Structure formats: structure tokens, C-alpha cells
Amino acid sequence: MSVQLETISEETVRQLSEERDEPEWLLEQRLDALEALDDLPFPDVIQTPGRKWTDLADLDYESMVDPFSQTEEKEWEADEGIDVLPFHEAVEAEESLVRDAFGSVVDPETNYLTALSTALFTTGTVIYVPEGVDAEDVTIRTTMNGRSLFNYTLVVTEKSSSVTILERQETGEDLDGSRYYSGLTEIVGGENAYVQYGSLQDLDQTTYNYQLKEAEVDTYGTVDFIDVNIGSRLTKASVETHLNGDSSETKMVGAFYGHDDQHFDIDARVWHNAEHTTADLVTRGVIDDRARSVYEGVQNVGREAWDTSSYQRENTLMLSDESEADASPKLIINNHDTEASHSATVGQVDQQDLFYMTSRGVNERLAKNMLVEGFYVPVLEEIEVEELREELTERVRERLRQRE
Amino acid sequence: MSSDQDHLKETDTEARFEFKKEEASAFKSEKGLTEETIRVISEDKDEPEWMLERRLRALRQFQEMPMPTDWPGQPDLSEVDIDEIVPYIRPDIDTRGGVDDWEDLPEDIKDTFDKLGIPEAEKNALSGVGAQYESEIVYQNMQERWEEKGVIFMDMDRAVQEHPEIVKEHFMTKCVPPSDNKFAALHGAIWSGGSFVYVPEDTTVNMPVQAYFRMNSEGMGQFEHTLIIAEENSEVHYIEGCSAPKYSSFNLHSGGVEVFVNEGAHVQYSTVQNWSKNTYNLNTKRAIAEKDATMEWVSGSMGSKATMLYPSTILKGPGATDNHITIAFAGEGQDIDTGAKVYHNAPNTKSTIESKSIAKDGGRTNYRGLVHISDGAENSSTSVECDALMFDNESTSDTMPYMEIEESKVDVAHEATVGKIGDEDVFYLQSRGLDDDDAKQMIVAGFIEPITEELPIEYAVELNRLIELEMEGSLG
Numbered sequence: 040m041s042v043q044l045e046t047i048s049e050e051t052v053r054q055l056s057e058e059r060d061e062p063e064w065l066l067e068q069r070l071d072a073l074e075a076l077d078d079l080p081f082p083d084v085i086q087t088p089g090r091k092w093t094d095l096a097d098l099d100y101e102s103m104v105d106p107f108s109q110t111e112e113k114e115w116e117a118d119e120g121i122d123v124l125p126f127h128e129a130v131e132a133e134e135s136l137v138r139d140a141f142g143s144v145v146d147p148e149t150n151y152l153t154a155l156s157t158a159l160f161t162t163g164t165v166i167y168v169p170e171g172v173d174a175e176d177v178t179i180r181t182t183m184n185g186r187s188l189f190n191y192t193l194v195v196t197e198k199s200s201s202v203t204i205l206e207r208q209e210t211g212e213d214l215d216g217s218r219y220y221s222g223l224t225e226i227v228g229g230e231n232a233y234v235q236y237g238s239l240q241d242l243d244q245t246t247y248n249y250q251l252k253e254a255e256v257d258t259y260g261t262v263d264f265i266d267v268n269i270g271s272r273l274t275k276a277s278v279e280t281h282l283n284g285d286s287s288e289t290k291m292v293g294a295f296y297g298h299d300d301q302h303f304d305i306d307a308r309v310w311h312n313a314e315h316t317t318a319d320l321v322t323r324g325v326i327d328d329r330a331r332s333v334y335e336g337v338q339n340v341g342r343e344a345w346d347t348s349s350y351q352r353e354n355t356l357m358l359s360d361e362s363e364a365d366a367s368p369k370l371i372i373n374n375h376d377t378e379a380s381h382s383a384t385v386g387q388v389d390q391q392d393l394f395y396m397t398s399r400g401v402n403e404r405l406a407k408n409m410l411v412e413g414f415y416v417p418v419l420e421e422i423e424v425e426e427l428r429e430e431l432t433e434r435v436r437e438r439l440r441q442r443e
Numbered sequence: 444m445s446s447d448q449d450h451l452k453e454t455d456t457e458a459r460f461e462f463k464k465e466e467a468s469a470f471k472s473e474k475g476l477t478e479e480t481i482r483v484i485s486e487d488k489d490e491p492e493w494m495l496e497r498r499l500r501a502l503r504q505f506q507e508m509p510m511p512t513d514w515p516g517q518p519d520l521s522e523v524d525i526d527e528i529v530p531y532i533r534p535d536i537d538t539r540g541g542v543d544d545w546e547d548l549p550e551d552i553k554d555t556f557d558k559l560g561i562p563e564a565e566k567n568a569l570s571g572v573g574a575q576y577e578s579e580i581v582y583q584n585m586q587e588r589w590e591e592k593g594v595i596f597m598d599m600d601r602a603v604q605e606h607p608e609i610v611k612e613h614f615m616t617k618c619v620p621p622s623d624n625k626f627a628a629l630h631g632a633i634w635s636g637g638s639f640v641y642v643p644e645d646t647t648v649n650m651p652v653q654a655y656f657r658m659n660s661e662g663m664g665q666f667e668h669t670l671i672i673a674e675e676n677s678e679v680h681y682i683e684g685c686s687a688p689k690y691s692s693f694n695l696h697s698g699g700v701e702v703f704v705n706e707g708a709h710v711q712y713s714t715v716q717n718w719s720k721n722t723y724n725l726n727t728k729r730a731i732a733e734k735d736a737t738m739e740w741v742s743g744s745m746g747s748k749a750t751m752l753y754p755s756t757i758l759k760g761p762g763a764t765d766n767h768i769t770i771a772f773a774g775e776g777q778d779i780d781t782g783a784k785v786y787h788n789a790p791n792t793k794s795t796i797e798s799k800s801i802a803k804d805g806g807r808t809n810y811r812g813l814v815h816i817s818d819g820a821e822n823s824s825t826s827v828e829c830d831a832l833m834f835d836n837e838s839t840s841d842t843m844p845y846m847e848i849e850e851s852k853v854d855v856a857h858e859a860t861v862g863k864i865g866d867e868d869v870f871y872l873q874s875r876g877l878d879d880d881d882a883k884q885m886i887v888a889g890f891i892e893p894i895t896e897e898l899p900i901e902y903a904v905e906l907n908r909l910i911e912l913e914m915e916g917s918l919g
Contacts, residue, residue: 086513087813087845342836357851360818368857370842371516375833375863385848385855 044100044155049073051106052158059127059161064138072147072157079151082249082275084304085335085367092333092365093304095152095275098247103219108185109161112211116178117166121202123177126163126191137165140195144225144281145253152249152275156189156221163191166204168232170197177204178426182211183220183242192224194234201233205424210243210270217272219247226254228262230284237265237427240274241434244299248274258284258313265422268295268303269434277306282316282344292421293322294431296438297330297362307351308337311344311374320351320381323418325411325435327358327442332365338379339371347374351381356388356414358442408439476502481632488600488635493611501621501631508625511751516809516841518749518778523695523723589648594679595641596652599668602639609641613670618701619729627727630666630699637667637698642677642708651680651713651899665696665722673708673736680711682902694721694748702730704738706760711739713898715906718746720776726752734760734789741897743906744781745772745913753811755784758792758823765794770894770906773806773838774913782812782844783827787820787853796827799891803834803914809841810859818849829859832890834883884911 052073056066084093117123122133130137147157162181168174181190196202208220220242228234234254242248248271254262264278280289291307303326309318318338326332338349355364368381388410396406412435422428481502485495510520589596595606603610615621621631642648673679683700696718704710710730718724724747730738740754756765767783785794800808810829831840842859864886872882888895888907895903 083515085845087847090847355848357848357853360851362851364846364848366846366848366857367844368842368859369515369844370831370840370859370861372831372833372840372861373836375836375838377833377861377863379862380858380860381842382856382858383844383846384857385846386853387851 044104046101046104047073047106047159055106055159055161061127061130062134065130065141068142068147069158072154075148076151076154076158079148079154082150082152082251082277084275085333085365093273093275093302095249098273099217100155100219103187103217103247104155104159105186106159106161109188110185111162111188111190112182112184113162113164114178114180115164116176118174118176120172121169121174121177122165122167124165126160126165126193129165129167129193133165133167136167136195137193140193140225140227142225144227144255145223145251149251152221153223153251156191156223156249160189160191160223162188163193166192166194166202168196168200168202170200170229172200174200174202176424177202179204179206180209181207182209183218183246184211185218186214186216187219188221190220190222192222194224194226194236196227196229196232196234198229199231200229203235203237203424205237205239205427207239207241208248209241210246213243214245217245217247220249220271222250224250224252226252226262228254228256228260228287230257231259232257233260234262235265235423236262237267237422237424239267239427239430240270240276242270244270244272244301246271248276250274250276251279252277253279253281254289255281255283256287256289259286260284261288261290263290263292263423265292265424265427266294266305266307267427267431268293268305269438271301273302273304275304277308279306279308279310280318281310281312282318283312285313286315287313288317289319290421291318291320292418293324294415294418295324295332296326296435297324297332298327298438298441299330300328301330302333303331304333306335306337309339309349311338311340311347311349313343314345315347316344317348318350320353321418321421322353323356323415324354325356325358325414326362326364327438329359329361331363334366334368334383336368336381337371338369338381340374340377340379342373344374345376347377347379349377349379353383354414355383355385356411357385358387358411411439412436476505476629476632478502484633484635488603490603491607494603497615497621498632501615501628504621505625505628505632508628510625514811515843518751518780520723520749523725592646593643594646594648595639597639599637599639599670600635602670606639606641609672610639610670613672613701613703614668615699615701618703618731619699619727623727626697626725627699630668630697630727634666634668634699638669638671638681638683640669640671640679640681642673642679644674645676646674647678648680649678651682653682665698667698669698669700671700671702671710671712673702673704673710675705676707677705678709680713682899683712683714694723696722696724696726696747698726698728700726700728700754702738704730704732704736704763706734707736708733709737709739711741712754713741713902715743715898715902715909716745717909718750720746720748722747724750724752728752728754730754730756730765732756732758732760732763732765735762736760737764737766739766739768740783741768741894743770743772743894744779745909747777747779749778750781752781753784753813755786755813756794757786757788758794759788761789762791763789764792767794767796767798768894768897769798770891771798771800771808771810772910772913773800773802773808775804775806777806778809779807780809780811782810784813785815785825787814787816787823787825790819790821790823792820792823794825796825797893798827798829799894800829800831800840801834801887801890801910802831802838802840805837807839807841809843812844813847814844814855814857815847816850816853816855820850821852823850824854825856827857830890831859831861832887833861833863880914884914887914
């Protein structure tokens with residue numbers, strides 16, 4: 040199942056850790072993850088008999104993973120009153136906090152790629168919002184320059200705090216050959232806390248991208264995810280929320296736009312583990328050219344999750360005949376006191392709408408572009424971060440301008 | 444007793460069983476189903492060489508294929524020990540005639556028959572008491588006037604003898620090849636009995652063709668094969684009934700259904716199955732619909748310990764249509780994993796899937812579906828609707844649809860809802876004088892109405908009664 044990487048060994052991990060002057064416990068965690076590699080499967084991908092829809096085991100990690108050439112530029116902007124620290128500064132300054140939270144939401148041994156990420160990460164951010172603090176906006180911008188980059192984002196929020204985070208991934212200088220970006224994000228959502236975490240992935244199309252963002256939500260807490268995928272050659276992105284406290288909530292908003300030969304495999308998963316929890320999953324994506332999208336959405340209602348409300352919608356718009364779309368919205372229901380629904384659609388630009396607009400004198404190309412932009416409106420409406428909303432709109436327009 | 448039955452007693456039950464016992468020691472070390480067993484089955488049926496060859500090939504495929512174990516949330520098949528399949532067949536060959544006495548039937552089955560109000564004679568037939576040799580279909584209303592028009596409706600074993608050219612062309616070649624899945628391969632190796640339906644061009648069979656429960660000489664009704672061929676512009680409604688529980692000491696049912704819907708033809712396949720609670724029901728059912736043809740599946744899946752069944756339609760010709768209407772009911776200890784598969788392989792094809800499920804007392808229902816739209820299947824549309832009703836917190840209900848879309852000019856929609864039985868609805872009915880049980884039964888009857896209204900009245904009545912029986916004692 041697993042891939043043997045010649046380029047990494049215990050020595051590699053020890054050296055990375057030493058260069059960063061890490062405490063023993065962190066080195067131990069890295070080494071544990073490294074040791075587990077051989078026995079771990081690749082991330083779950085949906086499959087039907089005879090068909091695996093995204094084959095992550097087939098990627099050439101050997102040529103892409105280069106632990107010592109991890110270089111990046113990072114920018115942080117944040118309000119006062121909260122700690123937003125580069126990961127290794129935080130390990131020094133807030134050691135017990137980081138130690139408690141690290142790996143508590145995302146199990147490093149979830150799969151081969153999470154373990155690889157834990158063993159090799161060199162950069163990241165820790166965001167700590169103390170009790171009662173309302174932090175407005177935190178922006179993190181990561182520009183990847185080397186062959187590979189492993190990034191770690193840890194968000195810890197205390198009781199009744201709130202924060203809005205926008206994280207962006209981009210690529211800087213061009214490189215020959217393909218490269219690999221891996222990002223883990225874990226969010227500890229405190230009691231009655233409100234976290235909005237938005238991500239905009241705009242890596243270049245030579246990059247293979249793996250990201251797992253996972254949150255745990257305490258009583259009355261809310262963690263909302265916005266996950267926008269524009270770039271990369273191939274993306275496997277999972278957004279997962281565990282509603283562990285009574286009356287906790289999550290909203291998961293996804294948007295993607297694939298063109299050329301991009302491949303997006305997107306997951307949105309929610310576990311209802313407590314009473315009166317609510318989840319709303321909304322994803323909209325456009326695929327063009329020879330691009331392919333695979334979507335899996337899971338609403339898992341546990342046995343003790345009384346009075347659950349859970350909704351999921353996924354819509355894919357196909358602009359070309361060579362594109363492919365797969366969708367699988369899943370409902371797993373173990374408590375009967377549940378109101379749940381899911382729906383998914385795949386289709387093309389509505390011909391009647393197009394006809395209506397062209398008959399009003401709008402030329403066909405413009406009309407089509409307007410309809411594609413309009414297709415994203417239900418998702419845009421859910422995005423409360425203005426900057427992200429504008430950026431998505433701009434990137435969609437750019438893509439549409441590039442169409443022949 | 445007919446002479447057939449005497450024959451059965453003398454030659455099959457005892458002699459062959461003894462023979463096989465001897466053989467068993469000779470190839471004892473071989474795991475699972477062996478070539479020898481297949482040869483015995485084929486020889487006993489006096490089959491032509493080509494059928495034996497097909498069986499043996501299927502056997503090899505079966506032996507090579509792994510068990511399906513990696514589907515998310517699939518029923519636990521660990522008890523289905525392939526190595527035990529042969530040992531299970533043997534004792535049953537021994538008792539192939541079923542039990543000799545009505546009284547020897549398991550209590551719950553007798554009880555169900557009684558409650559269904561099925562007459563004694565029919566009970567005997569249904570339960571396999573006094574089973575008939577060479578499986579004349581126990582309950583068959585094929586009328587002479589259809590025969591005159593060239594409609595053929597007979598037991599599959601007989602069809603191999605009497606219509607070899609048609610069977611040879613269609614039997615597990617294009618629709619359900621044994622290589623399709625492990626249980627299709629198993630079926631291909633040891634199939635026995637079943638129905639053969641052939642409707643000539645431009646012929647409309649305007650009453651349902653029914654095959655009720657039947658036993659055949661091997662006592663392996665659990666591996667029956669149904670082959671339906673509807674020629675151009677013909678129309679037929681085939682009903683396969685196990686609307687009473689099948690009594691069986693087997694614990695594996697692996698049937699195969701192949702339906703050929705030729706240009707402009709219309710086939711409806713309806714089945715209400717209620718297996719005994721120790722049965723693993725692992726079937727493969729598929730239809731190929733040519734240009735402008737229509738295929739309709741109406742199925743009720745009840746009973747069984749675990750069911751994995753996904754009737755599928757390949758919309759091969761332009762303008763072909765598929766409709767699926769299914770209902771699944773899972774009670775205590777049951778895992779009903781069922782759904783529908785549709786392949787849109789031509790332009791202007793259309794499919795609708797309507798699936799309903801009810802789970803209670805710790806039962807599990809799962810809708811697992813696949814809609815595939817191939818590149819070039821322009822202007823195709825599909826709509827999938829799943830509704831699950833749950834009675835209590837021990838039960839579980841999952842919905843796992845898969846959609847693979849390779850063509851842009853399409854319209855694909857999937858929708859599913861899950862809910863508990865509405866307290867307000869129950870309250871409303873109670874305030875009109877119904878007690879709790881009756882109120883809930885009425886809600887369930889309303890919930891499954893889209894299915895029952897597609898069935899002929901006697902089946903609809905039986906389905907309703909079966910569900911009532913399943914719900915009995917579990918409410919209030």
C-alpha cells in the first residue's frame with residue numbers, strides 16, 4: 040500500500056527537528072509518524088467496483104518530496120489581543136498550549152499523507168484566541184518556492200472567543216517538473232466560540248496538493264469552513280468537522296473551478312456526535328476543458344445525536360464535453376430523531392437562460408460568462424469574508440476571460 | 444405423489460447424495476466449490492456440453508475473484524464462507540424435497556402464511572412441501588393464447604434443452620457475464636432453475652406473467668436464473684414472487700436476472716422478496732435497453748439477514764428509458780444494502796430512481812446507487828430520489844449514491860431525505876380515533892404507496908400485509 044521514500048529517513052526527521060531547535064516531544068511525534076508510514080493507507084477516495092476515482096498512491100512522491108529545500112514566504116496580518124505566531128516561535132512561547140493541541144484534532148496517523156506531513160513539516164502558524172476575545176481578521180499568505188512544502192496550521196480558541204482566518208496558498212518562482220504542497224489544519228473550537236476559517240488554494244498547475252482541515256467543536260460553538268480551490272494540477276482536499284458539544288454548529292462552503300487538465304477531489308464531512316447539532320454543507324464547482332472533479336460529502340449522525348439537523352447541497356456545472364464530474368453525497372444515520380437531506384446535481388449552463396439573455400441583445404459569450412458567475416452566487420452569499428468573496432469572483436472572471 | 448417425486452426420492456436424494464459423499468472424501472482437501480460438483484449438477488440436468496463449459500469457466504472466475512470487502516459500510520459477509528458453500532449444498536440436496544410435513548416448517552414461516560391468509564394447498568407449494576421434480580413452476584398463469592402467439596414462458600432448465608440457440612446466445616454472455624462479480628461467477632457455476640421468458644416482435648402480453656416460488660431438482664432455488672427477452676416493440680410485465688418467506692436451510696441466495704429489452708420494447712420486472720432471516724441475498728440483476736426501449740424495475744426487498752442487490756440497466760440505444768422503484772424494509776438484525784445502477788451509454792436516454800426505505804428495531808437500510816453518464820450520451824437526464832423512514836434509535840439508515848458524469852449536456856439530480864416518523868402525523872391520526880399502531884401503519888402504507896400502486900393488486904395487498912406483520916408487536 041505505501042510508498043517507500045528513499046529520500047527520507049529517521050536522520051532526515053532528526054535533522055529537520057534539530058535545525059528548528061524543537062523540544063523532545065515534538066521530535067518524538069514526528070518519529071512516530073515516520074515509523075507509522077509503512078503501515079498507513081493513502082487517504083480514502085471514493086470508489087465504485089472496478090474504479091478508483093483518484094489514485095493518490097500513483098503519484099511520484101520520490102521526485103517531489105525534498106525535505107531540505109522547503110522554502111516559502113509567509114505573511115501574517117492580525118489584530119491585537121491574539122497570538123498569531125510562526126509555528127516554531129509558538130512552540131517556544133506557548134509550549135504547553137501547542138503541546139496539548141498538536142495532533143489532538145488531526146490524528147497524524149490518519150493516513151500516509153498526514154503522517155508524511157507530520158514527519159516533515161517545516162513551517163506553519165499557531166493562532167491562539169483567549170477567552171472572550173473577539174479577533175476580527177487574521178490573514179496568512181504562504182508562497183511556496185521549493186520543490187515541496189509541508190505546512191501546519193493550528194488554531195486554538197477558548198470559551199466565547201471569535202476569530203476569522205483567511206489562509207492563502209500560492210506558488211512563487213517557477214520550477215521545472217512537478218511539486219508537492221501538503222497542509223494540515225487543526226482547529227480546536229472552544230465552548231461558545233465562533234471560528235470562521237477560509238482557505239484559498241491558488242497553487243500553480245505543476246503542483247500536487249494535499250490538504251486536510253479538521254475541526255472539533257465544543258458546546259454552543261460554531262466552526263465554519265470556506266474552502267476555495269482554484270489552482271494545482273491535482274488536489275485532494277478534505278474539510279471535516281466533529282460536532283462534539285451539544286448545540287454546536289458548522290457550515291462548510293466549498294467552491295472550485297477546474298480547467299485544463301486539473302483534477303479536484305474534494306471531501307466535506309461532518310460528524311454529529313452530540314444533541315441539537317446543525318450542519319449545512321454547500322459546494323458549487325465549475326469544470327471546463329479536460330478537468331475532472333470528484334466530490335464526496337458525508338453527513339454522519341451518531342447514535343447519541345438527538346435532534347440533529349443536517350443539510351447538504353452540491354452542484355457542478357460542466358462547461359466542456361471533455362470534462363468529467365463525479366459526485367457522491369452520503370448520509371449515514373444512526374439516530375432517528377434527525378432531519379437530514381442531501382442533494383447533488385450536475386448539468387450545463389441552462390439553455391433557456393442563455394436564450395433569454397441572447398434574445399435581450401447580450402452576446403452569447405458574455406451571457407454564458409454571466410451565467411457561470413451567477414452560478415457561484417449561492418456560495419458567495421455564504422462567504423462572510425469579503426476579501427475571499429472578492430478574490431473568488433476575480434479568479435472566476437479571470438478564468439472566464441481565458442476561455443477561447 | 445407423482446412419479447416425478449418418487450424419482451426424486453430414489454435417484455436424487457439418496458443415490459446421488461451417497462455418490463457425492465464418496466466423492467467428497469476423494470477431493471476433500473479442495474477448498475470450496477469443486478469442478479466435480481459442477482459436473483454432477485450439469486450431468487444431472489443432462490445439459491449440453493457448452494453449458495457445462497460455461498459453468499466450469501464461471502467456476503474458475505469465481506475461484507480467482509476476491510470477496511467484496513472494501514465497500515464503505517457494506518454488510519458483513521464474513522459468515523459467507525465460500526469453503527462452506529458445498530457442504531451447504533449437500534445436506535440440502537438430501538432434503539431437496541423440502542420438509543415432508545407442514546408441521547416441520549419453522550414457526551415464523553407457518554405463522555406468516557397463516558396471517559397472509561394463504562390457503563393450505565398454496566402454503567404447501569410455497570413452503571416447498573411436496574416439492575415437484577424438475578420444477579414445473581408451482582404457480583404459473585401462462586395461458587394458451589399467449590403460447591399461440593409465440594410467447595415462451597418456461598423453466599430455465601427446460602429452456603436450455605428446448606431453446607438452446609436462444610439461450611446459448613443470451614445466457615450470461617452480454618448482460619451478466621460471470622466475470623461481473625464474485626457472486627455472478629458463483630451463480631454462473633451452480634445456477635439452477637429459474638424462468639425463461641421470450642416475447643416475439645410486436646407482441647403485447649397484456650397480463651402479468653408470474654413466477655411464484657418454485658423448487659427444482661437440485662433444491663437450489665437460491666441460484667435461479669431468469670432470462671427475459673423482449674423482441675422489438677413487444678411488451679411484457681414479469682413478476683417474480685417470493686411474497687411469502689422462502690423456507691430454506693441454505694443461507695446463501697445468489698440469483699441472476701438478465702433482461703433484453705429490444706428496440707421499442709417495454710419490460711417491467713416486479714418482485715417482492717421476503718427471505719428467511721438467515722439468508723444472505725447476493726444477486727445480480729441487469730437489463731440492456733436498446734433504442735427507444737423502456738425498462739422498469741419494481742422491487743420490494745424484505746427479509747434476509749443481509750441483502751446486496753443493485754438492479755442495473757444499461758441504456759444502450761438512443762432514447763432508451765429506465766425507471767426504478769424500490770422499497771427496502773429492515774427489521775431486527777437485518778442489513779438491507781440495495782439500490783440501483785444505471786449506465787447512460789447513448790444520447791437522449793432517461794432514468795428515474797425512486798427509493799424508499801424503512802428501518803426499525805435495529806435494522807439497517809442502505810441506498811447504494813450508481814448513475815453513470817458516458818461521454819457522448821448527450822441530452823440524457825436522470826433523477827434520483829431517496830427517502831428513508833426510521834422508527835427508533837437502534838436502527839440506522841445510510842444513503843450512498845455515486846454519480847459519474849462524463850458528458851456535459853446532461854441533467855443530473857439526486858435528492859435524499861431522512862426523517863423519523865412524524866409525531867404530528869401520528870398525533871393527528873390518533874386524534875381521529877386511531878390507536879398508535881394503526882396510525883403508524885397507516886403512515887407507512889402512505890409512505891410506500893408509490894411502490895404498491897405499481898404492483899398488481901394481489902401483490903400490493905401482500906406487500907402491505909407483510910409490512911404490517913413486520914411491524915407487529917414492535918410498536919407502542
